[in-house]
Amino acid sequence: xxxxxxxxxxxxxxxxxxxxxxxxxxxxxxxxxxxxxxxxxxxxxxxxxxxxxxxxxxxxxxxxxxxxxxxxxxxxxxxxxxxxxxxxxxxxxxxxxxxxxxxxxxxxxxxxxxxxxxxxxxxxxxxxxxxxxxxxxx
Numbered sequence: 506x507x508x509x510x511x512x513x514x515x516x517x518x519x520x521x522x523x524x525x526x527x528x529x530x531x532x533x534x535x536x537x538x539x540x541x542x543x544x545x546x547x548x549x550x551x552x553x554x555x556x557x558x559x560x561x562x563x564x565x566x567x568x569x570x571x572x573x574x575x576x577x578x579x580x581x582x583x584x585x586x587x588x589x590x591x592x593x594x595x596x597x598x599x600x601x602x603x604x605x606x607x608x609x610x611x612x613x614x615x616x617x618x619x620x621x622x623x624x625x626x627x628x629x630x631x632x633x634x635x636x637x638x639x640x641x642x643x
Contacts, residue, residue, distance in 0.1 A: 513612045514620065517583060520613075524582035532585050533569035536562050539592060551607045553640050554591075557614045560639050564628060573628065580624050585618045601634065602632055615641055 532539075545557040561584040567573040567579040591610040618625060618641055631638035 507591045511616070517586060517613055517616045517620070520586040521579060521583040521617075523586045524589075528589075529565070529569060529581065529585050532588055533565060537565055539588060542592065546607075548607045550598045551611045553642055554607055554611050554614060557611075557618060557639060558588060558591055560625075560629075560634070561614065561617065563632070563634075564625065567628075567632075576628065577624060583621060587614045587617045 523596060529613045538570075540562050543555050543562065546555040546558070546580065549556060564573070564576070565581055565588065568576050569583075573581075588608075590613045622641075626636040626637070628634075629639060
């Protein structure tokens with residue numbers, strides 16, 4: 506990007522940098538519950554968000570369980586941050602506001618997918634997932 510990173514990208518980097526192994530473990534424990542929540546996420550304005558979050562949850566799960574030991578920690582931490590961000594108690598933009606409810610979640614998730622595209626595309630391939638299906642669209 507010309508002129509440095511976008512605000513969302515900066516925010517994501519800052520958030521990912523604060524994800525400790527302990528936070529990662531905590532999110533890993535809650536993944537079954539979070540995946541159910543992501544599954545129920547049905548926002549016509551952001552049709553891909555649910556799949557994108559489930560994909561990032563798979564990445565975190567495989568990293569935490571040692572299936573993906575070669576995945577860079579920062580990629581796993583970024584995925585954790587996006588998941589936490591999408592699930593936090595008080596959204597910056599309340600989800601109940603139509604059209605904008607998931608705008609911030611979607612932006613953070615997409616910035617993780619875009620920044621770590623090479624690594625995540627390779628991960629998807631190893632796990633016989635269609636990276637193309639994990640679209641970078643909102």
